[in-house]
Amino acid sequence: MTAPSRPAAPDQPAAPGSPASPLAGRTVVVTRPRDQAAVLAAGIEALGGAALILPALEIGPVDDDGALRAAAARLADFRLAAFVSPNAVHHAWTALGPAVAALGGWPQDLTAAAVGESTAQALRDLGVPRVLVPRDRFDSEGLLAMTELWHVAGWKVVIFRGDGGRELLADTLRTRGAAVEHVACYTRRGPADGGRALAEALAAGQIDALTISSSEGLRHLHDLLPADQRRHLAALPTFVPHQRIAETASALGHSSVILTPPADNGLLEGLCGYNWPQGC
Template sequence: MSEKKGRVYLIGAGPGDAGLLTLKGKKLLGEAQVVIYDSLVNPQILKFCRPDAELLFAGKTMGQAHISQEEINELLISKAKEGKTVARLKGGDPFVFGRGGEEAEAIVQNGIDIEIVPGVSSVTAVPAYGGIPITHRQFNSSFAVFTGHHQGEDSDYDPAQIETLVFLMGLNNIESIMKKLLEMGKNPSTPVAVISSGTLPEQKSVVGTISDIAEKTRVLDVQTPATIVVGEVAVLAEAIGWYEKKPLFGKTMMVTREKEASSEFAELLGSCGAKTIEFPTIQIKPIRDTGEQLLSVRNLEDYDFLVFTSVNGVSNYFEVLASHGKDSRDLKGKKIIAIGEKTSEELLKYNLTTDYMPAVYTAEGIISLAEKLNLDGRKILIPRALVARELLPDTLRAMGATVEVLCVYETLVPDYTKEELDLMKMRLSDAEIDLVTFTSSSTVTNFFSLLGEDPELFAETGFACIGPVTAATLLGHGFTPVVTADIHTTRGLKEKILDFYLS
């Protein structure tokens, strides 16, 4: 029997923004058994890896290589020879100053199949996020790209013949680069733009000239990684620059939703320019195989209404049905009430259309809706969390309905190490976090359970709540929200946050 043959995918991760990873790169990351990644790879991209993938860091920390290039080559080869599918994930494009060519040669020389997936290069992407087109008919018809590491050495290029120069990895040598450009005939007033942490929420753009840009970057404490653009196109940064003008740019926001749902909300805030920190304060744990669930499934025909008060209630209930050989077809003829848009969208995944949805996405909203329905003598099932307010079932019973609450999941406090919690407290006390967002009462309660209620810790931090119930829970802990959404969805919360900062 022949030995299973491994292969290597050499994937460009793009310049920083996880949204700039190519579709093919994302697909192959989801297939790889081993992922070897560099320090410039956005950690958000690693979420696209399969859950059981072996993740190996091979970048630089504080300027020091974690492992040598030769060791990286050997690692790629050895993992592939074990018969594994290996993804080599490199910042930007692997073939643009990324030593991808050396790795590809080593892989091929060892008889291993390779596939190259180009990445969006910082050469074009970072200037674009800074508002700079590296070609423009009015300013240039050529550009050249250089690595900035060796600009103190002799070079045979003539910058006078190249209208736009792009330097990667050149910030630490910017003074010598500018000096050399002057020596080779460039005008001291030639515009220069330096874009630090391009395409990321930490991006900082500085515009000057060859004569003063080194001093400007020093005074403004511009940090690596940075891309340097020299040429007349750099003046367009101030006119076209768009990314740093986003309404939430420069703001850092904490997302406390459960891990499975936090990324979606983080992306919403990120689309407005915010830097997001995901700090889930709840963990969803399914409840299965209870006697109540078995009895409920057996008596499924008895229910007139099903009321869903959360997305998790929907997904977990249908998992319960599936475990007993049932699905949405067994709910034929029953009326479905969903608390809001997201819950209704989740029901569509199971081919169920919502019959009723309240105008206000709260238990109180469902109660207002129920008052218009004749529920006297009706039997209602509410699949929900183990711990929840009893207002809804109690009120529906008072209307004459028979109400059965079925617990299909519970919310727990996630496990964090002391070091992780201390780091989060330090970020809060150092005023690094502008706004903490809460999407349920349990996120509030667990947040303070994890971090305590010391007012000084949150002196420079605001709180935003998805609705009045969550806001009331926050008030119960002694803190007042600066934002409470009128429409009780994450999109509604995002819009209210925008209103708060724009006003």
């Protein structure tokens, strides 16, 4: 594949059919949670495409935030606070924000860590002055590979995440001698409509490509769809911003999985650079 062209800025839409509108005539599904889908949808439309927002996951606050409030009250006791996603930052901040304000700012001896740049930027936007973030691989493995986290014996660590989730970060830090606790600060559930809108769009042949930013979300979609629609879904060009999601898509039978650079900009680059079939 040739190097993808740079996407047009969302506020400068290309004329349909022009060389700068590589998605002209294409409908691309955006499966991010609804309140996080606007940037990617706008980018697709700026490139001449149509964005169909069909969230694979619904994100919401936890029913009981007692553990979150308790961790916030002890924030200065921790040596490391890790956030697994922008959702973790935003939902944790309902309790952390007042705690940080009461402390006069983010504790000087508390290292904030993020698994990726979007999560790190969410922390910076809230005034966290220094954020540890991987430089290459944007996941728990990338964070654990950083030299700053090799020697954590005796550290108290708190990990802010959704309900459930991977145990790799906590388990590895424990083997390195840290005392680790999880705090669930948001929930992840399947789409509220049970996948009906996606099934209808697939049946009508209205979709040209799929963007996926969560392995869990993709599994939700497969679980919700009837067998014939799962086959239609798996036949679509599937754009994913992480190797682990690509592996999940392949395991679920997706025949054309395109691994893109990270985040929304990466997905847009992948969509721009794809060798779209003619006449469809």
